Amino acid sequence: MINILITGATGFVGRNVLNSISKKNVNLVIVLREENKNLINQLNCPFSLVYSKDIFAESIEWWRIQLKEVDIVIHLAWFTKHGLYINSSMNLDCLIGSINLAKGAIAAGVKRFVGVGTCFEYDLSHHILAVDTPLKPSCIYADTKAALFFSLSDLLPINNVSFAWCRLFYLFGEGEDPKRLFSYIRTKLKNGEIVDLSEGNQIRDFLDVRKAGKMICDVALGQKTGPINICSGEPKTIKQFAEEIADEYGRRDLLSFGARKNNQVDPPCVIGVK
Numbered sequence: 495m496i497n498i499l500i501t502g503a504t505g506f507v508g509r510n511v512l513n514s515i516s517k518k519n520v521n522l523v524i525v526l527r528e529e530n531k532n533l534i535n536q537l538n539c540p541f542s543l544v545y546s547k548d549i550f551a552e553s554i555e556w557w558r559i560q561l562k563e564v565d566i567v568i569h570l571a572w573f574t575k576h577g578l579y580i581n582s583s584m585n586l587d588c589l590i591g592s593i594n595l596a597k598g599a600i601a602a603g604v605k606r607f608v609g610v611g612t613c614f615e616y617d618l619s620h621h622i623l624a625v626d627t628p629l630k631p632s633c634i635y636a637d638t639k640a641a642l643f644f645s646l647s648d649l650l651p652i653n654n655v656s657f658a659w660c661r662l663f664y665l666f667g668e669g670e671d672p673k674r675l676f677s678y679i680r681t682k683l684k685n686g687e688i689v690d691l692s693e694g695n696q697i698r699d700f701l702d703v704r705k706a707g708k709m710i711c712d713v714a715l716g717q718k719t720g721p722i723n724i725c726s727g728e729p730k731t732i733k734q735f736a737e738e739i740a741d742e743y744g745r746r747d748l749l750s751f752g753a754r755k756n757n758q759v760d761p762p763c764v765i766g767v768k
Contacts, residue, residue: 495540496518496521497523497563497566498523498567499524499560499561499564500523500524500568500570501525501549501568501570501571501595502569502571502610503526505574506665506667506670506671507665508570509669510667510706511707511710511714512524512537513707514710515711515714516537516538517538518715521539521541522537522540523544524541524542524544525549525560525571526543526544527546549591549595550588551587552591552594554594554597555598556598557595557597557599557601558601558602559602561598561602565604565605565606566607567595567599567608568710568714569607569609569610570610572585572588572639573588576673580635581634581635582634582635585635585637589641593642593645596645596649596650596655599655600649600653600655605655606658607646607657608710608713609643609659609660610659610660610662610710611639611640611642611660611661611721612635612639612662613725613766614633614636615629615636615643615661616629616661618764619761621697621761621764621765622763622767623767624766624767625720625722646659656717657719658716658719658722661721661722661766662706662724663698663699663700663723664764665700665706666700666701666703667703667704668703675732675735676739679736680739682748683739683740683742683743686745687748688748688753689736689740689748689750690750691749691752691753692753692755692756693733693751693756694734694735694736695732695756695762696756696760696761697731697762697765698730698731699725699726699728699729699764699766700728706724723766723767725765726766727768728765729763729765736751
């Protein structure tokens with residue numbers, strides 16, 4: 495049986511990865527804060543819980559001990575508080591802590607390491623983003639994700655650890671922050687309230703987080719290495735996305751496009767290539 499250690503399993507993406515991976519013939523080690531233990535429901539596979547107040551403050555030796563007999567690491571944890579994470583100095587703590595985790599994995603003899611990045615690592619002026627599109631991060635969050643990608647791309651393979659990097663695009667779904675677009679629209683529609691939106695002409699690569707969880711699971715249990723886009727590959731305007739949600743309630747009349755000004759720094763088009 496494969497032994498897998500997973501961080502960030504109680505987060506928006508992590509819960510969906512955990513749901514997919516727990517259906518496989520694996521044994522899980524889940525690292526989390528003790529106050530989050532009740533967020534882990536009974537899984538379909540053997541699992542154990544390891545508690546840490548702050549995984550990004552743990553030492554290399556601490557990780558080496560936790561990773562004893564672990565075959566695969568799925569590292570999903572990061573500071574992602576909505577409205578704060580983009581240019582927070584916490585990203586630097588996440589970067590340093592993640593490198594310590596990787597060093598611990600090397601010391602413990604882990605065979606495969608899967609990390610999670612973001613489409614914002616890319617030069618977004620290219621609009622259509624393949625894994626060989628040049629990188630040009632423009633915020634601390636994307637800077638540190640790209641820095642971790644480059645560091646681990648060199649560090650892990652020379653130490654005989656297979657490395658894959660999953661770049662996430664525009665994920666949506668149950669459990670997301672209520673201030674994010676999908677949740678904001680649904681909450682307003684449920685309450686029969688007007689939904690103030692921009693003109694909605696921006697093109698995005700939206701992907702249901704449940705599908706993203708399965709894709710990351712498949713990457714972890716597969717053989718692919720290097721950067722991998724976790725995306726739909728399908729262009730859709732924000733207006734189309736909002737209308738699809740509104741159709742679930744039969745209330746397109748509540749969508750008020752143009753009520754908000756467009757963000758001038760918002761890229762007009764972001765689409766991933768699988």
